Amino acid sequence: MAQTPNQRYRVAPLRPRKKSWPFPMNIYQTAVGRKWVMALTGMGLIGFVLIHMIGNLHVYEGPARMHEYAETLRTLGGGLMPRGLVLWLMRLGLLGMFGLHLHSAITLKNMSGNSSEEATLIGGAKKYAGGRQHLAANYASRTMRWTGPIIALYLFYHLADLTWGWWLGDKFVSGDPYHNVTQSLSSLPVAILYIVANIALALHIFHGAWSMFQSLGINSPRYNHLRRGLAATLAGLILIGNLSFPLLTQTGLISEDNRECPINETTGLACLVEQAEGH
Amino acid sequence: MSNNAEIINVTIKVWRQDGPTSEGRFETHQQAISTHASFLEMLDLLNESLNDQGHEPIAFESDCREGICGTCGVMINGRAHGPQKATATCQLHMREFSDGDEIVIEPFRASGFPVIRDLAVDRSPLDRIIESGGYITVNTGAASDANLTPVPKEASDQAFDAAACIGCGACVAACPNSAGQLFTAAKIGHLNLLPQGQAERWKRTENMVETMEEFFGSCTNHGECSEACPKEISLDFIAFMNRDYLKAKVKNRALTGQK
Ligand code: HEM
Numbered sequence: 018m019a020q021t022p023n024q025r026y027r028v029a030p031l032r033p034r035k036k037s038w039p040f041p042m043n044i045y046q047t048a049v050g051r052k053w054v055m056a057l058t059g060m061g062l063i064g065f066v067l068i069h070m071i072g073n074l075h076v077y078e079g080p081a082r083m084h085e086y087a088e089t090l091r092t093l094g095g096g097l098m099p100r101g102l103v104l105w106l107m108r109l110g111l112l113g114m115f116g117l118h119l120h121s122a123i124t125l126k127n128m129s130g131n132s133s134e135e136a137t138l139i140g141g142a143k144k145y146a147g148g149r150q151h152l153a154a155n156y157a158s159r160t161m162r163w164t165g166p167i168i169a170l171y172l173f174y175h176l177a178d179l180t181w182g183w184w185l186g187d188k189f190v191s192g193d194p195y196h197n198v199t200q201s202l203s204s205l206p207v208a209i210l211y212i213v214a215n216i217a218l219a220l221h222i223f224h225g226a227w228s229m230f231q232s233l234g235i236n237s238p239r240y241n242h243l244r245r246g247l248a249a250t251l252a253g254l255i256l257i258g259n260l261s262f263p264l265l266t267q268t269g270l271i272s273e274d275n276r277e278c279p280i281n282e283t284t285g286l287a288c289l290v291e292q293a294e295g296h
Numbered sequence: 297m298s299n300n301a302e303i304i305n306v307t308i309k310v311w312r313q314d315g316p317t318s319e320g321r322f323e324t325h326q327q328a329i330s331t332h333a334s335f336l337e338m339l340d341l342l343n344e345s346l347n348d349q350g351h352e353p354i355a356f357e358s359d360c361r362e363g364i365c366g367t368c369g370v371m372i373n374g375r376a377h378g379p380q381k382a383t384a385t386c387q388l389h390m391r392e393f394s395d396g397d398e399i400v401i402e403p404f405r406a407s408g409f410p411v412i413r414d415l416a417v418d419r420s421p422l423d424r425i426i427e428s429g430g431y432i433t434v435n436t437g438a439a440s441d442a443n444l445t446p447v448p449k450e451a452s453d454q455a456f457d458a459a460a461c462i463g464c465g466a467c468v469a470a471c472p473n474s475a476g477q478l479f480t481a482a483k484i485g486h487l488n489l490l491p492q493g494q495a496e497r498w499k500r501t502e503n504m505v506e507t508m509e510e511f512f513g514s515c516t517n518h519g520e521c522s523e524a525c526p527k528e529i530s531l532d533f534i535a536f537m538n539r540d541y542l543k544a545k546v547k548n549r550a551l552t553g554q555k
């Protein structure tokens with residue numbers, strides 16, 4: 018086709034390049050760079066979720082050990098740091114990672130939607146009239162944009178539940194996580210909510226932990242075949258650990274039936290400390 | 297492959313659109329066709345009868361009809377280049393279909409690929425990506441001796457796998473995000489793997505990725521592109537591009553002479 022010069026660029030860029038920010042912020046301006054951020058923050062969040070799950074296994078050692086674990090988190094850094102400072106620094110780090118992960122996810126999703134406008138979009142997904150058979154995309158990869166927001170909502174619920182004690186009201190005892198967890202998870206609707214949310218989390222990690230390697234360019238024939246397995250193992254471990262809490266509370270394995278200490282923030286906690294030391 | 301040609305009757309539901317800004321619609325036609333015919337021959341016959349009846353023939357693109365030029369891609373029953381794996385539309389044969397089948401034919405869809413007419417889309421954004429870095433710099437004049445530049449066997453094999461990309465755009469069409477990653481990664485990988493491509497490596501990676509992002513979506517590593525690719529380009533090239541892109545961003549530009 019003969020083309021005149023101004024016909025040559027018939028397809029105008031959907032998003033012309035913007036002025037570059039100073040290094041290293043310019044990395045975040047591009048989608049490939051933003052996926053690096055998404056992958057790194059995702060990796061940090063997976064690390065958190067894994068450690069969080071493992072730490073919570075202390076409930077199986079009873080209220081005293083659980084209280085001791087909670088205390089340990091607050092006194093990280095020993096005498097060098099004021100009480101709670103390290104915990105707060107970690108919380109700030111998590112918040113930062115979460116914010117970046119969320120921002121990159123939302124903006125990149127919009128970029129993809131806006132690149133598919135010539136196609137039929139159904140529920141934000143690109144469709145063809147001839148049907149859309151997914152040949153490679155799996156359930157987890159296709160639902161990242163649903164599992165992500167589910168995790169965000171759940172996270173808020175979970176903080177309000179067991180950190181701020183909004184829903185438990187008078188029954189919430191700050192510093193006695195064993196009591197709070199049993200109180201919260203012994204309610205069936207709450208247990209179901211935790212189960213559903215953690216399935217969403219596991220799905221998210223199943224695709225995320227694999228996708229991460231691609232985004233970070235970690236790719237070598239020597240260990241490529243391990244990537245799926247690693248993602249499945251991570252997702253599986255986190256799923257089993259996290260599901261065990263609501264399930265075992267519901268079946269009565271985690272309960273306060275044999276509790277010796279009173280349930281309050283003064284004598285109760287002191288009694289728990291004594292018990293932990295006595296062990 | 298059976299030697300006995302069979303005649304099958306298929307229902308063709310095809311996208312018709314008069315021009316870039318016109319409303320599109322589906323049209324349905326019946327076509328009797330030999331199973332030995334290629335998919336494009338089936339469309340040729342259909343166009344002849346449309347012509348005979350005084351209708352406008354269906355616009356679709358093709359050139360080499362041997363699977364190497366990359367012009368012929370369309371969506372067939374929701375799959376880029378149709379049901380046969382690792383096969384461009386022109387290499388697809390009607391023996392992949394059965395008597396009575398309905399075949400839905402649509403153009404490749406992406407905002408970066410506006411429809412020109414019917415099944416023909418404008419894939420020039422892929423050319424913009426190539427222009428921005430898909431080249432190497434060599435001395436013109438007398439050709440240099442063959443094999444003057446030694447290339448490690450592994451590098452040449454990998455580069456060859458990447459160079460198999462015919463630039464058809466099936467990756468973008470099949471991608472739920474309409475991302476241009478597989479095409480761009482193949483072109484970058486092809487040159488970045490070879491000694492001849494080293495001089496512009498970092499500038500190329502940066503420019504091609506950023507031009508790609510002007511037109512296409514953001515990759516989420518579904519892997520649909522590689523499944524749809526008639527040349528089965530591997531996702532590994534996307535990882536390679538992602539790594540080279542970050543490296544390109546942190547390179548000392550003064551020292552690599554690529555300001
Ligand atoms: C607010 C909640 C969250 C939202 C909205 C969200 C959203 C997303 C989205 C949309 C993606 C991109 C999916 C893709 O590339 O296919 C993603 C990737 C990812 N997410 Fe999340 N996510 C959230 C929380 C989390 C959490 C808690 C973790 C850790 C356990 C996590 C780990 C990951 C990982 C590892 C990736 C892969 C990054 C990559 O593809 O390079 N995300 N997230």
Ligand code: FES
Pocket residue numbers: 357358359360361362363364365366367368369384385386387462
């Ligand atoms: S017509 Fe050339 S690849 Fe199909």
